[in-house]
Amino acid sequence: xxxxxxxxxxxxxxxxxxxxxxxxxxxxxxxxxxxxxxxxxxxxxxxxxxxxxxxxxxxxxxxxxxxxxxxxxxxxxxxxxxxxxxxxxxxxxxxxxxxxxxxxxxxxxxxxxxxxxxxxxxxxxxxxxxxxxxxxxxxxxxxxxxxxxxxxxxxxxxxxxxxxxxxxxxxxxxxxxxxxxxxxxxxxxxxxxxxxxxxxxxxxxxxxxxxxxxxxxxxxxxxxxxxxxxxxxxxxxxxxxxxxxxxxxxxxxxxxxxxxxxxxxxxxxxxxxxxxxxxxxxxxxxxxxxxxxxxxxxxxxxxxxxxxxxxxxxxxxxxxxxxxxxxx
Amino acid sequence: xxxxxxxxxxxxxxxxxxxxxxxxxxxxxxxxxxxxxxxxxxxxxxxxxxxxxxxxxxxxxxxxxxxxxxxxxxxxxxxxxxxxxxxxxxxxxxxxxxxxxxxxxxxxxxxxxxxxxxxxxxxxxxxxxxxxxxxxxxxxxxxxxxxxxxxxxxxxxxxxxxxxxxxxxxxxxxxxxxxxxxxxxxxxxxxxxxxxxxxxxxxxxxxxxxxxxxxxxxxxxxxxxxxxxxxxxxxxxxxxxxxxxxxxxxxxxxxxxxxxxxxxxxxxxxxxxxxxxxxxxxxxxxxxxxxxxxxxxxxxxxxxxxxxxxxxxxxxxxxxxxxxxxxx
Numbered sequence: 001x002x003x004x005x006x007x008x009x010x011x012x013x014x015x016x017x018x019x020x021x022x023x024x025x026x027x028x029x030x031x032x033x034x035x036x037x038x039x040x041x042x043x044x045x046x047x048x049x050x051x052x053x054x055x056x057x058x059x060x061x062x063x064x065x066x067x068x069x070x071x072x073x074x075x076x077x078x079x080x081x082x083x084x085x086x087x088x089x090x091x092x093x094x095x096x097x098x099x100x101x102x103x104x105x106x107x108x109x110x111x112x113x114x115x116x117x118x119x120x121x122x123x124x125x126x127x128x129x130x131x132x133x134x135x136x137x138x139x140x141x142x143x144x145x146x147x148x149x150x151x152x153x154x155x156x157x158x159x160x161x162x163x164x165x166x167x168x169x170x171x172x173x174x175x176x177x178x179x180x181x182x183x184x185x186x187x188x189x190x191x192x193x194x195x196x197x198x199x200x201x202x203x204x205x206x207x208x209x210x211x212x213x214x215x216x217x218x219x220x221x222x223x224x225x226x227x228x229x230x231x232x233x234x235x236x237x238x239x240x241x242x243x244x245x246x247x248x249x250x251x252x253x254x255x256x257x258x259x260x261x262x263x264x265x266x267x268x269x270x271x272x273x274x275x276x277x278x279x280x281x282x283x284x285x286x287x288x289x290x291x292x293x294x295x296x297x298x299x300x301x302x303x304x305x306x307x308x309x310x311x312x313x314x315x316x317x318x319x320x321x322x323x324x325x326x327x328x
Numbered sequence: 329x330x331x332x333x334x335x336x337x338x339x340x341x342x343x344x345x346x347x348x349x350x351x352x353x354x355x356x357x358x359x360x361x362x363x364x365x366x367x368x369x370x371x372x373x374x375x376x377x378x379x380x381x382x383x384x385x386x387x388x389x390x391x392x393x394x395x396x397x398x399x400x401x402x403x404x405x406x407x408x409x410x411x412x413x414x415x416x417x418x419x420x421x422x423x424x425x426x427x428x429x430x431x432x433x434x435x436x437x438x439x440x441x442x443x444x445x446x447x448x449x450x451x452x453x454x455x456x457x458x459x460x461x462x463x464x465x466x467x468x469x470x471x472x473x474x475x476x477x478x479x480x481x482x483x484x485x486x487x488x489x490x491x492x493x494x495x496x497x498x499x500x501x502x503x504x505x506x507x508x509x510x511x512x513x514x515x516x517x518x519x520x521x522x523x524x525x526x527x528x529x530x531x532x533x534x535x536x537x538x539x540x541x542x543x544x545x546x547x548x549x550x551x552x553x554x555x556x557x558x559x560x561x562x563x564x565x566x567x568x569x570x571x572x573x574x575x576x577x578x579x580x581x582x583x584x585x586x587x588x589x590x591x592x593x594x595x596x597x598x599x600x601x602x603x604x605x606x607x608x609x610x611x612x613x614x615x616x617x618x619x620x621x622x623x624x625x626x627x628x629x630x631x632x633x634x635x636x637x638x639x640x641x642x643x644x645x646x647x648x649x650x651x652x653x654x655x656x
Contacts, residue, residue, distance in 0.1 A: 032497070033479040087445060091438040110419040113441055114478045117415060120445070121472035124452060128465045136464070137456045144449035150442045151361040169360075 006322035007049045010058060010315045017057050017066050018050065024075040028122050039107050039115045044082055046098035052182040053078045055207070055316070059186025059200045062304075062312035069130040070189040073139070076130070077182045079123035080143060084150075084178075086116035091154065092237055135185045142181035149173025153239070158265035162240040164249070171212040172205070179208030199303050203316065206300035210323045213293040216241035217286050220277060222327040232273055238263045242292060244276075247285035255279050293324050334650035335377045338386060338643045345385050345394050346378065352403040356450050367435050367443045372410055374426040380510040381406045383535070383644070387514025387528045390632075390640035397458040398517040401467070404458070405510045407451035408471060412478075412506075414444035419482065420565055463513045470509035477501025481567070486593035490568040492577070499540040500533070507536030527631050531644065534628035538651045541621040544569035545614050548605060550655040560601055566591045570620060572604075575613035583607050621652050 004012075011018055025044060029037040053074035060070035088094070089102040090112050096102055104112035120143070127136045153170045156162045183204030187197045214222075219234045220243050234241050240263055248259045258279065262272050280286055300320040307313045332340075339346055353372060357365040381402035388398035416422070417430045418440050424430055432440035448471070455464045481498045484490045511532030515525045542550075547562045548571050562569050568591055576587045586607065590600050608614055628648040635641045 031476055031479070033476050033483055035479050035483050036476065083445075087441050090441060109437075110482055111479070113415050113418055114475060114482060116445075117411075117448070118472060118475035118479060120448065121468065121475050124464075124468040125472055128461060128468050131461065133456060133459065133461055133464075136452075136461075140449065140452040140456050144446060144453055147442060147446035147449050148359055148361050148364065151359070151363050151439070151446060154438055154442060155361055155363050 005326070006315070006318040007051060007054065010054050010319055011050070013311065013315055014054060014057050014061075017061075017071065018054065020071050021050070021053050021057065021074045021078070024071060024126070025078060028075065028079070028126065031118070035107065035111055036115055036118055039086075039103050039111055040082065040119060042100070042106070043085060043097065043103050044078070046100050048098060050078060051211075051319070052081050052178060055179065055182045055204060055319070056186035056189075058312050058316050058319075059183045059204075060189050062200075062307055062310055062316065063187055063192045063196060064190035066186070067189065069132065069135075070186055072126045072130045073135065073185045073189055074182075076123040076126040076139060077178065077185070079119045079126065080139070080146070081178060083116040083119040083123070084146060086112045086119070088150070090116075091150070092233070092239075094233065130189070132188070135188050138181050138185050138188065142177045145173045145177040149175075149177065156240065158238040158263065160240065160248070160260040160263040162245065164242075164245050167240065167242060167245055168209075171209060175212040176205045176208030179211065180205035183207075196307065199307060202303035203300045203320070206296040206303065207320050207323060210293040210296040210300065210320065213242055213289055213296070214323055214327055216243055217289045217293070217327065219243075220280055220286060222286065222290075235262070235273055235276055236268065238265055242289045243280050243285040246288050247280050247283040250283050251279065255283075290324060290327060297321060297324050333654070334643070334646040335379060335382065338382050338647055339378070341639065341643055342382060342385050342389075345389075345399065346382065348399050349378070349381050349385065349402045349406070352399060352454070353406060356403065356407070356454065359446070363435065363439055364443055364446055367414075367431050367439055368410065368447060370428070370434070371413065371425065371431050372406070374428050376426060378406060379539075379647070380409050380506060383507065383510045383532060383647070384514035384517075386640050386644050386647075387511045387532075388517050390528075390635055390638055390644065391515055391520050391524060392518035394514070395517065397460065397463075398514055400454045400458045401463065401513045401517060402510075404451040404454040404467060405506065405513070407447045407454065408467070408474070409506060411444040411447040411451070412474060414440045414447070416478070418444075419478070420561070420567075422561065458517070460516070463516050466509050466513050466516070470505045473501045473505040477503075477505065484568065486566045486591065488568065488576070488588040488591040490573065492570075492573050495568065495570060495573055496537075499537060503540040504533045504536030507539065508533035511535075524635065527634060530631035531628045531648070534624040534631065535648050535651060538621040538624040538628065538648070541570055541617055541624070542651055542655055544571055545617045545621070545655060548608055548614060550614065550618075563590070563601055563604055564596065566593055570617045571608050571613040574616050575608050575611040578611050579607065583611075618652060618655060625649060625652050 029040045056074040056077055057066045057070055060066035089097055090104050090109050094102050127139055149170050180201045184197050184201035187200040219231055221231055248256055262268050297320045301317050304313055357368045384402040384405055385394045385398055388394035417425055418432050418437050422430050455467055477498050508529045512525050512529035515528040547559055549559055576584055590596050625648045629645050632641050
């Protein structure tokens with residue numbers, strides 16, 4: 001590990017660009033309805049790393065330089081992401097987000113739903129200003145894919161038999177689609193060739209998949225089994241993720257019965273989470289989840305093989321590596 | 329009153345166009361996530377009158393003819409409207425919508441939030457296909473204005489002192505903005521002059537305001553005081569609307585204290601709704617609300633004064649008249 005983390009290094013490299021995006025974000029939160037800037041800023045300023053907008057900006061720089069359209073698109077990407085977080089927290093009834101009480105617990109569910117809608121609409125305002133219908137098409141498609149992925153996940157909740165394929169389909173949609181679009185529109189904003197735009201999309205897609213799988217692992221304590229503040233959420237909500245799928249696939253009948261009981265929507269008992277952790281350990285499920293993530297990180301690196309050899313490409317590759325390295 | 333209502337007459341006039349829009353709507357509900365078409369079709373097929381998409385189509389016809397872009401935009405308008413209804417019902421915890429159990433009571437709140445997000449995103453997919461950034465700008469702006477209006481209304485809930493101005497601001501945003509955009513994009517789809525596009529926008533804006541005010545009146549039984557199936561919802565939710573504002577402005581101290589108690593978020597007692605009805609009658613508040621609506625209907629008619637004198641213009645004017653006439 002470097003002394004400075006890859007996202008921090010990228011943020012330093014982006015410098016004024018990232019500050020400009022933050023200025024756009026805050027300017028576009030202005031509203032007659034004071035609840036909008038209050039609630040949105042509460043979440044946006046809570047210390048998110050701006051990974052997605054940084055990918056947009058870095059992709060633009062890697063292929064020419066980030067101009068005003070790239071900054072607007074980066075802000076749009078962050079707005080879409082924030083809208084998704086607000087609605088996700090309502091759906092999951094999460095108590096915490098970025099280490100703070102989640103917005104719907106502070107302002108109420110209705111506020112989170114409606115402010116999420118506002119941010120989503122505002123994202124499209126920014127895209128219109130970026131003035132490129134092809135770019136808008138990419139983010140509009142990603143938006144419907146994300147919503148579709150969220151619905152697929154909701155429909156699979158408490159389905160302890162969710163297959164590996166189905167799960168990868170869900171996270172491709174709900175998580176990877178926005179990373180992919182973020183990278184692609186950055187490239188498109190500087191008129192990248194179709195092949196190069198595709199390469200950056202592939203980079204984003206794979207970083208997104210790795211990011212989600214590492215999150216899944218962290219929800220069970222990651223490799224070190226040191227529990228983060230939200231650890232256990234997926235388990236408590238009966239949300240099937242890769243660690244459980246991998247453990248289930250290689251588990252014995254008793255273990256499969258356990259997963260079906262605890263993830264199948266029934267009552268969870270005291271000690272169930274500890275037992276889940278012990279099964280995941282026995283089946284090497286966290287390690288194997290991180291191995292999956294590493295495959296996607298490698299695919300992300302490979303996707304940029306033909307991109308110009310600049311500090312921006314290096315920073316994007318370091319960012320992909322960081323996604324898995326942050327576990328340790 | 330005619331034997332056939334204005335929306336039905338307009339639907340008959342639109343014929344194949346409206347069927348084509350319905351086909352687009354149903355085609356775009358297709359998804360790997362079966363919950364999406366199930367839930368969305370439940371609401372869309374429940375007998376909504378498609379007033380907004382009909383306005384888009386009729387505006388296009390009035391100025392030239394509705395082509396493929398107008399149909400896609402009409403479908404997009406209906407998708408935005410449907411997404412709004414789904415989220416509104418979650419916010420208001422409404423039990424009924426279009427005479428049926430509301431979707432969130434059938435499929436759950438989370439499903440309504442996420443399917444609403446999907447429909448909203450899909451609306452933007454359709455707009456991209458209509459291939460005109462200026463048109464997309466109009467609907468994207470309307471979308472953020474609508475969300476802003478919803479948030480403003482949420483922030484004013486249980487504020488018994490909501491002013492007339494503030495209320496008109498809320499309904500301009502949450503209701504009239506989509507009617508205005510629906511009419512404007514119909515006109516723009518056939519390359520209307522800026523003045524004519526503005527005329528149709530003004531028409532839509534005023535129809536939308538009248539529409540909302542009549543809805544407000546109907547929630548207290550309208551002129552005949554015959555209660556519809558959802559009557560009393562606004563009252564029970566403490567949602568201040570024009571009838572209450574008008575009654576309050578001309579009421580005595582005792583009545584103002586009553587409104588403050590029952591609309592201010594406190595406990596409502598048995599008999600409160602009947603007392604509200606009797607105060608509204610005494611203060612002529614329903615009649616005056618409908619008078620307001622008639623002013624906007626007239627403004628809508630006037631806006632189309634310079635539009636070509638066709639059956640389409642007549643149908644749009646009849647539709648505006650119907651908005652108020654439906655009360656009787």
